Amino acid sequence: xxxxxxxxxxxxxxxxxxxxxxxxxxxxxxxxxxxxxxxxxxxxxxxxxxxxxxxxxxxxxxxxxxxxxxxxxxxxxxxxxxxxxxxxxxxxxxxxxxxxxxxxxxxxxxxxxxxxxxxxxxxxxxxxxxxxxxxxxxxxxxxxxx
Numbered sequence: 223x224x225x226x227x228x229x230x231x232x233x234x235x236x237x238x239x240x241x242x243x244x245x246x247x248x249x250x251x252x253x254x255x256x257x258x259x260x261x262x263x264x265x266x267x268x269x270x271x272x273x274x275x276x277x278x279x280x281x282x283x284x285x286x287x288x289x290x291x292x293x294x295x296x297x298x299x300x301x302x303x304x305x306x307x308x309x310x311x312x313x314x315x316x317x318x319x320x321x322x323x324x325x326x327x328x329x330x331x332x333x334x335x336x337x338x339x340x341x342x343x344x345x346x347x348x349x350x351x352x353x354x355x356x357x358x359x360x361x362x363x364x365x366x367x368x
Contacts, residue, residue, distance in 0.1 A: 250333045252328060253287040253303040259294050264315035268298035271322040279323065283330055300325055304334025 224357060237311040256272060272290055280288045298314040300322070312325045 244288075248305075249283075249285050249330075250306065251286055251302050251330055252305055252306050253289060254329055255289045255291060255301040255303070256298070256326075257291045257293045257296065257301070258298040258314075259296055260292055261294065262297070265298045267317060267319045267323055268314050271319050275319070275323055279326060286330065300329055302329035302332065303336065304332075306334050308334045308336070310334065 226356060256268065256276070258268045258272065260269075276288065282288070300312045300314055302310045302312075304310075312329065314325060314337070316320050317325060
């Protein structure tokens with residue numbers, strides 16, 4: 223009896239494709255747009271962040287494109303554009319310089335997915351039942367007394 227020859231597996235066929243998981247992380251944000259006004263006093267802290275700290279943040283996140291747009295007569299905003307096609311907009315007019323940096327970091331860490339509200343009846347959801355089951359005073363030899 224002659225068996226069919228086995229197919230040769232080449233090293234290039236053993237590669238894995240990038241996916242989010244414990245060993246690899248693909249950032250979901252692709253672009254952050256900072257929009258500010260040159261004259262409005264509410265844009266002062268945003269302008270300070272752009273001139274002093276944005277270069278450091280951009281250097282720490284080389285996978286993100288940072289765009290600075292001057293829009294006269296408009297309040298400052300930070301807009302995050304994500305891989306899934308969604309965007310998030312955060313107004314920046316009430317924040318100090320470190321608050322602006324925290325909001326930019328929030329956009330960097332966010333996934334861009336729509337925020338889903340938890341169900342009010344069940345806060346914690348599980349696919350399996352508890353290991354010990356539900357305790358009831360009716361299932362014991364001596365009834366539970368308060």
